[in-house]
Amino acid sequence: MLCETSHPGNIGAAARAMKTMGLEQLYLVNPQRFPDPEAEWRASRATDVLTAARICASLDEALQGVGYAYALSARTREIAVPSVGCRIAAQQAVEQALNQPVALVFGNETYGLTTEQVNRCDRLISIPANPEYSSLNLGAAVQVLAYEVRMAALEPEVVAPARTLATHEEVEGFYAHLEQTMLEIGFLDPQHPKKLMPRLRRLFARADLEQEEVNILRGLLKAFRNPVRRP
Amino acid sequence: MLCETSHPGNIGAAARAMKTMGLEQLYLVNPQRFPDPEAEWRASRATDVLTAARICASLDEALQGVGYAYALSARTREIAVPSVGCRIAAQQAVEQALNQPVALVFGNETYGLTTEQVNRCDRLISIPANPEYSSLNLGAAVQVLAYEVRMAALEPEVVAPARTLATHEEVEGFYAHLEQTMLEIGFLDPQHPKKLMPRLRRLFARADLEQEEVNILRGLLKAFRNPVRRP
16 A cells, blocks of 8 residues: 555555565555656556556545555554564565565655554554665565465575485595595505595585586596597 | 676665665676766765775676675575575575685676676675576665674674685686696597586585695696605
8 A cells, every 4th residue: 555655656666566576456545646657667568567556535545445555655653553573574564465465565755654644554664774774665565465474475495406416425426536546646646635525525525415416527537537538 | 705796786785785784895897888977876874885886897806806706596406505594595605704705796787697707706606596586686685695794793603614715716727737637648638528527616616625725636636747766
């Protein structure tokens, strides 16, 4: 929900930010200029969110039927509602949204939400911005909140696709091959081995070698000893 | 670092996004229009970030002295670097930045980063966006990453890692040395290179090479070409 937005470009940017994070229901409370070509342009391929936007005459009207509302505001004086950090807020919002509509409410670009508007909401969200310059652009603030909501909805976090790692003995075979080759070429001095093998082991251990990579590395070691002469 | 940005407004939006999250060092690689009044306007009170921006002719120039670079890209085909989710990436970046410069690299609004540019970086960052519309506005993407970096920096448990990583140019120097040596011994066939270099880059990228490790590996390559005959 965007309240009293001045610049239509910011409405478009908010629509795009929402759609990239899988959110669709945009409410506009007294937008100063809407619809507007600038909004369409900034929405890029999220014009469907603009088209479906509901325009309301007051925040109370927009909040009809909403079970829980979060207000984004830098205002803290005379605020009656408890504040909550944006990450926790997003996690709570995702849980609450399973049972009822939840709203995220944003104010005007210059003066934000009024005290009265914030007090209509259940929680005040704070983004931990730079205290010397904490003024996020409206579209950027919507992007951060929408992103946090999506991250919360995707929990538990998806991990990288499983790779097929080389077995213990395959990796040990590579290390033995490497050590033998380094001895042969005189790079590893058996009288003064220093920490060479342990260092190289640590390096390759961090890489979590795959089977095919072990094969490539051993092929490379072999080629060093028996270069292929190409025509 | 913003590469080949088309719209100056997005440069301004990025500067504002950075400053609200306490970041200041903006690098512009071949911006199409900069400086520009549109950038100033969208930067709002972050024009100091624009004024201090460094303009570079290539990504390699921008990455001089950088210890670790994260690329933001939707491109995943033919990418040699491992990918990482944006939250984890931000946490790692904050730790790494205690010891060395760390870069976040963003591409052009339409075509993103080239495969070659992404492969110049150490990790590919993915933002878990809506698969049906995953195209964040450039300024919005900078806002999300800058926000995650700030959230990570505000975590109390950030401690310095013990390792000092090799710089971008040191690692690239190793790759060039490795490729040249493999060509010389006939292991890499220039007519049929297959995916050998990308695979090896990916392997070593995962290991996050230290300076001393790069020296050991290059010493090893040298020794292969000029074996030391011990008595």
